[in-house]
Amino acid sequence: MGLLASLFGCGSSAVPEAVRSGLDEQSIQTIGTLDISPWLGDNPRYQRLSLIQAQTQAGQPTTVAYLEPHAGAAVFSLPLSRQFPDAPLQTALFEIDGYRLIVGLVDAEINGELTTIEFEREEPNQANWLEALKVSNLNQRSFVIPIAPNEQAQWSTIQRIAVNTRESRQRGVDDRNASGHAWEQQYSNPIAIDSTFAVVP
Numbered sequence: 001m002g003l004l005a006s007l008f009g010c011g012s013s014a015v016p017e018a019v020r021s022g023l024d025e026q027s028i029q030t031i032g033t034l035d036i037s038p039w040l041g042d043n044p045r046y047q048r049l050s051l052i053q054a055q056t057q058a059g060q061p062t063t064v065a066y067l068e069p070h071a072g073a074a075v076f077s078l079p080l081s082r083q084f085p086d087a088p089l090q091t092a093l094f095e096i097d098g099y100r101l102i103v104g105l106v107d108a109e110i111n112g113e114l115t116t117i118e119f120e121r122e123e124p125n126q127a128n129w130l131e132a133l134k135v136s137n138l139n140q141r142s143f144v145i146p147i148a149p150n151e152q153a154q155w156s157t158i159q160r161i162a163v164n165t166r167e168s169r170q171r172g173v174d175d176r177n178a179s180g181h182a183w184e185q186q187y188s189n190p191i192a193i194d195s196t197f198a199v200v201p
Contacts, residue, residue, distance in 0.1 A: 015052060016075045019066045027055040031105070032140045033068075039146035040099045045073040046200075049094075049103060051080075051142055065092040065103045067200065076200045080105060084191055087161055088183055089117075095197040100147035100155075102193075106138060110182050112165030114138040118181075119145050120160035122190050138163075157190035 015028055031051040037044045048068040055061055066077035080090035080103075091104035106114060116135050123132035132154075136143035147155045162184040172180025 015050075016066070016069070018075045019052070019064060019077045022056055023054040023062070023064075024057055024059075029053050031063075032142050034142075034144055036067075036096075036101065036144070036146075039101065039148070040096055044070075044097070046070050046076075046096060049101070049144070051103070051105065063090055063105055065094075067094070067096070074201075078198055083193075083196060084158065084161060084185075085187075087185055088163065089161075093193065093197040095199045097200075098149040100152065100197050102145040102147070104143050104145075106141040106143070106163055108141070110163055110165070112167040112182055114141060114163070114165055114182075115169065116164045117143045118160070118162040118164070119158055120162075121155050122157050122159050152194070156194040157192050158187065159190040160184070160186045 015030070020028065029052060031053060033048055033050045035047060036049045037047040040046065046067040047070045049065060050068060051063065051065050053061070053063050063080040064077050065080060066075060067073070069075050076094075078092040078094065080092045082089075083091050083093070088107040088110055089104050090107075091102055094101045094103065102119065104117075106117065115138060117138055119134045121132050123129060134145050136145055162181040164180065165182040168182040169180055171178040
């Protein structure tokens with residue numbers, strides 16, 4: 001079944017030194033923080049994931065997702081990158097004790113009031129389309145798509161991504177021939193993700 005997730009902003013919090021390393025500290029801006037514990041099983045080692053934007057000390061812009069330490073766990077961070085061809089978004093893929101998270105940020109080039117993003121896996125039986133769909137709210141252009149351990153065999157590839165805005169949804173209501181999406185990509189060759197998750201030690 002499609003799972004709706006939401007990334008929300010938070011008050012400023014100290015970025016761990018291990019994450020700040022190599023960054024221009026004056027440029028660091030927190031995008032938002034997410035309570036990820038509901039998607040990590042019982043007694044998760046991590047409870048919060050934060051997104052920051054900054055410049056490296058060499059002056060290059062970067063976006064970093066990091067797991068805030070909890071219960072003695074170490075800080076773990078990943079830079080976001082463009083892992084889905086032609087998609088106006090950057091992602092970082094985490095695997096935490098068997099639970100997987102696709103964390104991302106939609107590009108500012110998408111106009112309108114962002115609402116949701118859709119990820120769809122391969123599903124040969126069209127009657128099961130809802131089980132092949134995961135949806136995340138977009139807040140500050142950020143999103144997270146959780147994949148539970150018992151879903152990983154099915155969620156090894158992505159065949160469609162769509163970004164929705166309030167305006168695009170309204171167009172879909174007004175015109176039945178409109179897609180209802182601000183941006184959509186159907187991959188004729190689905191994108192394999194199974195081996196792209198960074199396993200958190």
